Amino acid sequence: MQDRLFSIIPGYEALDAARRNPGDRLFVSDYHGGHPFVDEYLGDLAVTALPDLGDITRYAAVDEDLALRSRIADFHGHYDGVQRDADEVLAGGGSSMLISSFCTWLALSGVKAVHYVPPVYYKFAYLFRQFGIRPQPVADVHAFQPDFRLHLPDEKTVLVLTDPIWYTGRTVPIQVLDEIRAWQAATGSLVFVDNTFAYMQWDGTLPEAAARLDRDRTIRMICPTKFLSLHGYRCAWLLVPRELRTQLSHLHLNLHGEISLADRVFAHRACEVMIEGGGNGKLLRYVQDNYQHLLDKGALTDTFEARTGYFVFGRPRIPRERLLTMGQDFFELTGYPDHVRINLLNTTALEAL
Incomplete structure (x- = not known):
């Protein structure tokens, strides 16, 4: 079963080469942002x-910034309705750094197998393979599909889950999170939730469903550069059980060192915008308008109904060979050979479609 996750790796490696030399193909599945609210x-x-932002002669010491970690805790109290404190926050660089620290911690802890709900981000596949960790799926399809069923083990283990399911703009149903919480209580298992695209539901639904999981057995990864679509900054954080914070923090610092002062200041600003500045509502309305424009002009002959984030998974009207795309093989999905991920913030791609 581990080959199932590792099968996505060649596609990403080929895409990395192709996007550097795309020819006349337009990359419509790209990762970048672009919106009118950057300055705001x-x-x-x-x-x-x-x-003028701070002392540039000193290291940024982002995880030692107690004011930032407290502000992050306030952010989650505001959005999740769950009171947090600074001792449950590990502040760091981008999501990839935190994923690598988590996977390194698993390997150093002697973990040989990890269960997961597909899909998971490519970096998990890459690092699991590098560390010799066996990924074992607990579902045959993705959580937004009608025949989704969980097959959770009866033993204490580690489970990796992605919510929202970023490429299709859908969230994991609440009943699935409730089932996982009950399983946590029964087995004592640790759950890592990739919440990278959280806090982007188009209808403003709160709180995030992952906040329902057992906080003492759950690690959640949050990425402010995603929910404001400002990817030039690199910062993200983990919500962690108190008993794990110190060892994970020490490991992360020794693996990656410090982030820049600009990134630390941005993390403060992101929390300020989301708590006091009206959140990311303007961005999400802009994304919805772009999505509706695609539908109105008939650019997609079939699509899942996106509800969160800024990607949609659909079948373009124009021939796929004219585009550089990410299809089902990138997401451990079957049954949708003509569907591709489309970035709703890529205005050039939207106009071409």
Whole structure:
């Protein structure tokens, strides 16, 4: 079963080469942002020189920034309705750094197998293979599909889950999270939730369903550069059980070192925007308008109904060979050979479609 997850790796490696030399193909499945609210979301960061943001002669020491970790805790209290404190926050660089720290911690802890709900991000597949960790799926299809069923083991283990299911703009149903919480209580298992695209539900639904999981047995990864679509900054954080924070923090720092001062200041700004500045509502309305424009002009002959984030998974009207795309093989999916991921913030791609 482990070959099932590892089968996505060649596609990503081939895509990495193709996107550097795409020819006349337009990359419609790209990762980048682009929206009219950049200056508004950045505030003073848009016009302030880096030396004016803080002491550039010192390391940023992001995880030692108690004010930031407390602000992150306030963020989750505001959005999840669950009171957190700084001792449950590990602040770091981008999501990939945190994933690598988590997978390294698993390997150093002697973990030989990890269960997962498909799909999971490519970096998990890559690192599991590098560390010799066997990925074992607990479902045959994805959680948004009508025949989805969980097959959770009866033993204590580690489960990796992605919510939202980013490429299709859908969330994991609440009843699935409730089933996982009950399983946590019965087995004592640890759950890692990739919440990278959380806090982007188009209808403003709160709280995030992953907040229902057992906080003492759950690690959640949050990425402010995603929910504001400002990817030039690199920051993310983990919500962790208190008993794991110190060892994970030490490991992460020794693996990756510090982030930049600009990234630390941005993390403060992201929390400020989301708590006090009206959140990312303007961005999400912009995404919805772009999606509706695609539908109105008949650019997609079939699509899943997107409800969150800024990707949609659909079948383009124009021939796929004219585009550079990410199809079902990138997401451990079957049954949709002509569907591709489309970035709703890529205006050039939207106009071409």
